[in-house]
Amino acid sequence: MKIIAQxxxxxxxxxxxxxxxxxxxxxxxxxxxxxxxGGDFAPSHKGVAMHPDNLPEIIAALQRANTEGGD
Incomplete structure (x- = not known):
């Protein structure tokens, strides 16, 4: 497993x-x-796994959410 971001x-x-x-x-x-x-981190069940092919659409949706806000 490669950590991309924390x-x-x-x-x-x-x-x-x-x-x-x-x-x-x-x-x-x-x-x-x-x-x-003890201070070590462990993965929770809260999360998603996706194929990298889905990332462009997910990134675009997150960018829209960032600009449009939650109102």
Whole structure:
């Protein structure tokens, strides 16, 4: 697994974008990782895995959400 980005969510959680191959299929994960006792991080069930082909459409949607806001 290759860590692409680690983005703080709060004091005990972070978003991680990772890339890996599963059974020959490339995947990109966006997942919440949480701090365990002792300070190490572990992946939670909160997140998604997607094929890299989906990224351009997802990035475009996120950019629209950023400019249009939530109102």
């Amino acid at each position: 983005i703080p969510k709060n004091r005990s959680e972070e978003f991680r974008v990772t890339a890996e191959t599963f059974k020959g299929t490339p995947l990109v994960h966006l997942r919440v990782w949480y701090m365990m006792e």
